[in-house]
Amino acid sequence: MAGRVDLDGNPIKQITICMIGAGGFIGSHLCEKLLSETPHKVLAVDVYSDKIKHLLEPATVTWADRIQFHRINIKNDSRLEGLIKMADLTINLAAICTPADYNTRPLDTIYSNFIDALPVVKYCSENGKRLIHFSTCEVYGKTIGAFLPKDSPLRQDPAYYVLKEDTSPCIFGPIEKQRWSYACAKQLIERLVYAEGAENGLEFTIVRPFNWIGPRMDFIPGIDGPSEGVPRVLACFSNNLLRREPLKLVDGGESQRTFIYIKDAIEAVLLMIENPARANGHIFNVGNPNNEVTVRQLAEMMTKVYAKVSGESSIETPTIDVSSKEFYGEGYDDSDKRIPDMTIINRQLGWNPKTSLWDLLESTLTYQHRTYAEAVKQAMSKTTAN
Ligand SMILES: NC(=O)c1ccc[n+]([C@@H]2O[C@H](COP(=O)([O-])OP(=O)(O)OC[C@H]3O[C@@H](n4cnc5c(N)ncnc54)[C@H](O)[C@@H]3O)[C@@H](O)[C@H]2O)c1
Numbered sequence: 001m002a003g004r005v006d007l008d009g010n011p012i013k014q015i016t017i018c019m020i021g022a023g024g025f026i027g028s029h030l031c032e033k034l035l036s037e038t039p040h041k042v043l044a045v046d047v048y049s050d051k052i053k054h055l056l057e058p059a060t061v062t063w064a065d066r067i068q069f070h071r072i073n074i075k076n077d078s079r080l081e082g083l084i085k086m087a088d089l090t091i092n093l094a095a096i097c098t099p100a101d102y103n104t105r106p107l108d109t110i111y112s113n114f115i116d117a118l119p120v121v122k123y124c125s126e127n128g129k130r131l132i133h134f135s136t137c138e139v140y141g142k143t144i145g146a147f148l149p150k151d152s153p154l155r156q157d158p159a160y161y162v163l164k165e166d167t168s169p170c171i172f173g174p175i176e177k178q179r180w181s182y183a184c185a186k187q188l189i190e191r192l193v194y195a196e197g198a199e200n201g202l203e204f205t206i207v208r209p210f211n212w213i214g215p216r217m218d219f220i221p222g223i224d225g226p227s228e229g230v231p232r233v234l235a236c237f238s239n240n241l242l243r244r245e246p247l248k249l250v251d252g253g254e255s256q257r258t259f260i261y262i263k264d265a266i267e268a269v270l271l272m273i274e275n276p277a278r279a280n281g282h283i284f285n286v287g288n289p290n291n292e293v294t295v296r297q298l299a300e301m302m303t304k305v306y307a308k309v310s311g312e313s314s315i316e317t318p319t320i321d322v323s324s325k326e327f328y329g330e331g332y333d334d335s336d337k338r339i340p341d342m343t344i345i346n347r348q349l350g351w352n353p354k355t356s357l358w359d360l361l362e363s364t365l366t367y368q369h370r371t372y373a374e375a376v377k378q379a380m381s382k383t384t385a386n
């Protein structure tokens with residue numbers, strides 16, 4: 001760790017980071033990276049700590065004095081401002097961010113993504129502290145191309161679908177499509193952070209993650225989360241594969257996504273943390289434009305990769321179609337396509353993603369198999385016995 005320098009060759013000083021939402025998927029990977037590869041200190045704030053338990057116990061690990069866990073719900077805890085004041089930088093990851101909640105719990109979604117983030121922005125601004133705020137690629141909503149006729153040749157033109165931080169519009173569906181409650185709340189908090197920068201000099205960076213995936217993402221229903229819960233697609237499909245049941249393709253699985261390996265994405269966040277002069281005042285797409293698939297193709301690839309890593313043959317009917325109304329309920333809608341433009345992050349931080357979709361699925365599904373296969377088998381045999 002000695003002699004670490006930033007992108008401009010300046011020595012990197014140790015800082016204290018207040019990480020809100022540190023116990024989640026992204027937070028757990030970021031904590032791991034900061035503790036194992038940097039000298040920085042982490043004030044980890046969350047209501048849960050299961051995903052960072054391995055970093056907190058036993059107290060003898062070499063970084064024991066560099067991480068503190070604070071079990072705090074930021075909705076209503078006066079300790080938050082004190083922690084932000086103690087830190088040099090605050091990173092806010094806390095959010096409700098699973099699509100199954102956006103249309104079924106729209107109030108919780110809006111409160112979590114906008115109202116609950118307000119004090120964090122305010123305390124950073126008032127105390128002159130730097131903020132890295134986690135937004136989402138969903139702020140782009142649908143592509144312009146989605147509104148062109150199906151056979152229009154313009155649909156092939158990147159100008160109609162590549163998503164750029166400084167020029168693309170944010171296109172959401174009607175209010176009754178409550179799916180967009182999340183994207184809209186995230187957009188408004190982005191605008192607020194930006195305005196605090198413009199009017200009050202807040203030093204900020206906004207991150208727009210494009211489908212980061214990897215180990216510890218969400219939960220496997222009935223094993224380490226509610227049986228009826230619907231996590232994001234990686235965990236839904238992992239759960240289906242573990243239970244040897246067909247993967248459910250919502251509305252035919254035609255939507256397209258670009259998936260990036262969590263470990264590649266975390267490299268980008270570390271560059272933002274350690275290069276404030278290059279990251280402040282910017283909004284960054286963080287994704288892998290080379291890893292685009294339809295959800296159907298993702299299902300097919302995950303089925304193949306899982307067969308390889310588990311040694312089990314795939315089932316006869318690997319996928320089935322379900323309607324979005326049946327799967328998510330009333331008010332669901334979808335982003336059609338998400339390809340991040342990488343110009344700004346490339347120019348400012350020289351960062352590029354590395355891992356192919358096949359490789360990231362292979363390491364992630366190896367983890368899923370090792371972590372869950374036995375527990376799923378036991379849970380299934382109990383259900384059959386009953
Ligand atoms: N994973 C992705 O691909 C992705 C994509 C786009 C945006 N994001 C954004 O990145 C951030 C982190 O996402 P994630 O995938 O790690 O999600 P996650 O759900 O795993 O993590 C969020 C964490 O925040 C905590 N939290 C929520 N409300 C809280 C509160 N009131 N007080 C304290 N802690 C609270 C949760 O307990 C959870 O541990 C979110 O803001 C999300 O919108 C993630």
Ligand SMILES: O=c1ccn([C@@H]2O[C@H](COP(=O)(O)OP(=O)(O)O[C@H]3OC[C@@H](O)[C@H](O)[C@H]3O)[C@@H](O)[C@H]2O)c(=O)[nH]1
Nearest residue numbers: 097099136138211231232233236248249250255295334
């Ligand atoms: O079992 C499933 C689950 C999901 N899907 C589909 O798979 C696609 C991806 O679904 P995800 O649950 O990963 O969520 P989305 O990509 O739509 O949104 C996510 O993207 C960015 C973040 O802000 C959030 O983490 C989340 O909103 C959607 O088209 C969804 O309808 C299935 O076809 N079957």
